[in-house]
Amino acid sequence: MTVLSYEPATEKRAINWSAWAQRLGALIGLAFVFSLFAVLRPRTFLTLENLEQIILETAVVAAAGLGMTLIIISGGIDLSVGANIAMCTVVIALFLRMKVNPLLAAAGGVAVSACWGLVIGGLVTGLDLAPFIVTLGLWGAIRGAAKGFASNSTVYPPVTWLNSLLTSLRPGQHWMLVPPGVWVTIVLAIGVALLMRYTKFGRHIFAIGSNQQTARLCGVGVNRTKLGVYVLAGALAGVAGVLHFSFLNVGDPTTADGMELDIIAAVVIGGASLTGGEGTVLGTILGALLMKMVNNGCAKMHWDNWVQQIVTGAIIIVAAALDRLRHRKAA
Numbered sequence: 001m002t003v004l005s006y007e008p009a010t011e012k013r014a015i016n017w018s019a020w021a022q023r024l025g026a027l028i029g030l031a032f033v034f035s036l037f038a039v040l041r042p043r044t045f046l047t048l049e050n051l052e053q054i055i056l057e058t059a060v061v062a063a064a065g066l067g068m069t070l071i072i073i074s075g076g077i078d079l080s081v082g083a084n085i086a087m088c089t090v091v092i093a094l095f096l097r098m099k100v101n102p103l104l105a106a107a108g109g110v111a112v113s114a115c116w117g118l119v120i121g122g123l124v125t126g127l128d129l130a131p132f133i134v135t136l137g138l139w140g141a142i143r144g145a146a147k148g149f150a151s152n153s154t155v156y157p158p159v160t161w162l163n164s165l166l167t168s169l170r171p172g173q174h175w176m177l178v179p180p181g182v183w184v185t186i187v188l189a190i191g192v193a194l195l196m197r198y199t200k201f202g203r204h205i206f207a208i209g210s211n212q213q214t215a216r217l218c219g220v221g222v223n224r225t226k227l228g229v230y231v232l233a234g235a236l237a238g239v240a241g242v243l244h245f246s247f248l249n250v251g252d253p254t255t256a257d258g259m260e261l262d263i264i265a266a267v268v269i270g271g272a273s274l275t276g277g278e279g280t281v282l283g284t285i286l287g288a289l290l291m292k293m294v295n296n297g298c299a300k301m302h303w304d305n306w307v308q309q310i311v312t313g314a315i316i317i318v319a320a321a322l323d324r325l326r327h328r329k330a331a
Contacts, residue, residue, distance in 0.1 A: 067233030088241020093251025117234020
């Protein structure tokens with residue numbers, strides 16, 4: 001008689017260092033950048049006022065980054081987001097000068113930004129154009145339209161409660177912990193994270209980014225989903241425009257020039273793949289915080305703006321290269 005014996009498996013699973021690096025990469029990079037500038041400029045970088053300034057600037061990039069996360073996960077890109085933010089500030093300022101209610105003025109700015117997202121999505125899905133080409137063209141078109149609406153000058157509106165959305169807390173407001181605009185970004189981040197994880201629309205975004213043809217064969221409405229992604233991303237860029245308007249207190253058609261690089265970098269640093277199908281909201285928030293910390297630290301080092309632009313470009317290239325190496329290793 002044969003005796004069968006059972007021995008519990010003792011072999012340990014191999015640690016997937018690549019997956020852990022993807023999850024913790026933005027956090028590790030953030031800790032490194034913070035430590036670097038804390039050592040180099042402790043008197044100017046490690047102050048409560050400066051750290052609050054970083055958080056305020058992060059709110060704008062993170063709000064727009066939420067929409068960019070959805071776009072990149074779906075396999076697209078948006079180079080016009082900075083111009084869209086500038087357009088939103090101009091629209092809000094013009095509405096306020098016309099004595100429109102501040103809430104309606106902000107809603108009008110977000111609506112205009114969403115309409116630009118509709119235009120992008122319509123061109124991408126209707127004419128089957130590459131998102132890079134469409135948004136590169138609209139990058140100049142939206143910026144030009146903003147300058148036209150503003151008569152090629154800065155628009156100075158009356159002061160309203162919108163101006164206090166992204167300013168330092170006054171005495172008696174410290175119970176809020178952070179300014180209202182930061183809370184707006186946090187609530188939106190939670191909403192987008194839930195959308196991506198628990199809704200059919202969110203699952204379809206990942207499916208399209210992973211393999212568009214397979215998603216179409218599985219019954220996913222690819223064009224409808226892509227159109228929805230660009231409209232939603234446009235609206236989120238509009239929210240970023242509202243926050244940026246609060247930060248500037250004016251409508252400026254030349255503002256946010258180059259901000260699209262910070263936004264794209266934040267998403268890629270946060271673990272999103274430029275080939276689509278991957279990305280997280282938490283990663284984008286950490287990436288946005290890292291990018292603004294880099295910009296702030298460079299300013300504290302008294303480096304010229306062109307140096308900051310080189311650093312930003314290098315960060316994007318390194319993040320994209322690491323993503324490509326990770327996918328090549330997985331393959």
